[in-house]
Amino acid sequence: MKNKVFGIFKKAAAFLLAAVLMLSFAACKDNGVSEKPDDVVLPEKKVAILVAPESQYPEDYRAAKELAEKYPDNVIVKEYSDSRVLRAGDPEIKQYSKELAENSEIGAIIYARATQFTTNAIAAAKEVNPDIVTVCIEPEESVEKISEAADLVLCADWSKAAEDIVAAAKEQGAKYFVVYSFNRHITNNPLIRAENDAIKTACEAQGITYIYESSLDPIYPTLGNASKYIKESVARLINNNAIEGKDVVLFSTDGTVQSTLVEVANEKGFIYICPSFPTAYNGIGEVYEAAMPESVNDTAAYIASLKAAVEADTAGAARLNVYSFPLASKLLTGALYSAFDILSGTTTADNLAEKVQARVSAAADNEKFTVEAYNTVLKNTFKAYCPGFEKIK
Numbered sequence: 582m583k584n585k586v587f588g589i590f591k592k593a594a595a596f597l598l599a600a601v602l603m604l605s606f607a608a609c610k611d612n613g614v615s616e617k618p619d620d621v622v623l624p625e626k627k628v629a630i631l632v633a634p635e636s637q638y639p640e641d642y643r644a645a646k647e648l649a650e651k652y653p654d655n656v657i658v659k660e661y662s663d664s665r666v667l668r669a670g671d672p673e674i675k676q677y678s679k680e681l682a683e684n685s686e687i688g689a690i691i692y693a694r695a696t697q698f699t700t701n702a703i704a705a706a707k708e709v710n711p712d713i714v715t716v717c718i719e720p721e722e723s724v725e726k727i728s729e730a731a732d733l734v735l736c737a738d739w740s741k742a743a744e745d746i747v748a749a750a751k752e753q754g755a756k757y758f759v760v761y762s763f764n765r766h767i768t769n770n771p772l773i774r775a776e777n778d779a780i781k782t783a784c785e786a787q788g789i790t791y792i793y794e795s796s797l798d799p800i801y802p803t804l805g806n807a808s809k810y811i812k813e814s815v816a817r818l819i820n821n822n823a824i825e826g827k828d829v830v831l832f833s834t835d836g837t838v839q840s841t842l843v844e845v846a847n848e849k850g851f852i853y854i855c856p857s858f859p860t861a862y863n864g865i866g867e868v869y870e871a872a873m874p875e876s877v878n879d880t881a882a883y884i885a886s887l888k889a890a891v892e893a894d895t896a897g898a899a900r901l902n903v904y905s906f907p908l909a910s911k912l913l914t915g916a917l918y919s920a921f922d923i924l925s926g927t928t929t930a931d932n933l934a935e936k937v938q939a940r941v942s943a944a945a946d947n948e949k950f951t952v953e954a955y956n957t958v959l960k961n962t963f964k965a966y967c968p969g970f971e972k973i974k
Contacts, residue, residue: 626688915941
């Protein structure tokens, strides 16, 4: 739900300012997906990218569409319904995986965000075609199980991201850091648990009081409304003196409540840093209207438009930050080139680590970007990150 505080004239002023700011960034604009490396061999078989709708993960969705436009003969995009909504029967991600594996033209499936049920989806695809190559990005299930099922897994480096997130919070004057999550994430997903643990450790190092609040899982609507629960939780924390003043960060591993966190931060004068997976396109962008850039990689133009919209909202009291590096897009690009390499036979089990890390690093094209093995056990899983938080208010 978009912010209702804008009047007609505020909207006009915001978009006028956004246009001016976007023009100022034209000189350094990233005009799309980076050029294909010279040594990439386009395979005979196509790569299918399974992606959530734009309303759920706009960066992933737009990056997938841009790659399909760049390689129309080699890449197709298949969109499934919002994975946060439970439906009767087999999940679409499983159904579509099986259908793609049955297509003799398809050689690989990339899960642009490995949402829940992806492990089952890979199993269904491999049952139909054992040779189908599967690549997963940022698993929302157990990273160990995903790694065992998939040929390649890429995810955020949460030890580095957490330090960056908490450092941005400290710069905004944070004294409290409130994390909302639930059992399905913390207990069943080692990646999200590691994220939470890293944030807690970083808070302790920065002298910020870390507070964990067990929230409602949004996929179980009978348990109540997750957004309403967070609003009530903030009120309880204030009434119980668990938090005092306005130097409070609100953070959640739940993608459905990011707009709620921004709205509460605006009301209370709190701090909002970023969604659980750092991206410029979720969170603040769900509350304020901002012009989408021609390319999803052009985060500078998007942030300029977003900042204009935020500045036009004189009623909003939040301190807001945004992540300026298109991590999801760059991981997807690296994943695609890696899939091309595997299908063409230039990447094998023997050189997987070397080749994948080189592809992802080249796609990122940033000297501050890092990519390395997830750990010493999971040989096909890699973590990556690039610092890039900006204060926009």
